[in-house]
């Protein structure tokens with residue numbers, strides 16, 4: 434059985450003092466079938482790597498450039514993330530798509546760069562509130578999935594995160610039926626494109642206001658293989674409760 438994944442996206446939060454939260458997580462009992470990933474800001478990557486110690490916790494980036502080196506002031510390549518100890522990178526988060534005008538094509542190029550550096554790409558998708566309300570959720574998600582993910586994905590190199598934009602940081606969560614509908618749809622699309630074996634094994638994360646209180650029911654939805662957690666990943670006790678709920682699901 435494919436392992437589940439609890440991924441924490443710290444976004445633009447965290448100073449050296451925040452590493453105490455990572456150290457706290459690193460002392461927990463090993464999970465049975467759940468991988469744990471923390472994606473701190475780039476400034477903390479190598480120190481977070483030190484703080485996870487020899488625990489099972491992995492470290493990831495929040496974005497990478499599509500090129501390996503060059504004149505791109507302020508950007509970070511996938512190779513640099515790997516060099517700093519990352520094993521994965523979040524790509525195409527809605528905040529990147531919005532703040533930096535990232536298109537599906539950009540995300541696709543970045544995913545190729547991540548793979549070339551040996552990183553697992555966590556490709557994010559999700560509809561806006563207007564798109565949810567006008568009934569175009571599956572069209573939008575289907576197009577993002579088709580265009581943001583390059584050919585030749587495998588279960589080791591690709592994770593897909595469904596994050597409805599209107600659920601991020603708002604405390605609003607789709608109904609379990611709505612989450613299930615999108616996850617079933619993404620699963621079917623991945624199976625059609627990459628074959629049943631690969632498509633069934635690619636992990637599908639839900640993200641958007643996941644908290645210790647709602648995690649158990651969300652993890653009970655078929656085709657939800659984990660979570661991409663923002664705010665609740667900043668506090669070790671909250672993130673640990675989400676990890677525990679996933680490991681028990």
Ligand SMILES: O=C(CO)COP(=O)(O)O
Pocket residue numbers: 442526596600601602603604640641642643661662663664665
């Ligand atoms: O954007 C998210 C994770 O990438 C979700 O953020 P919140 O968990 O804070 O809603």
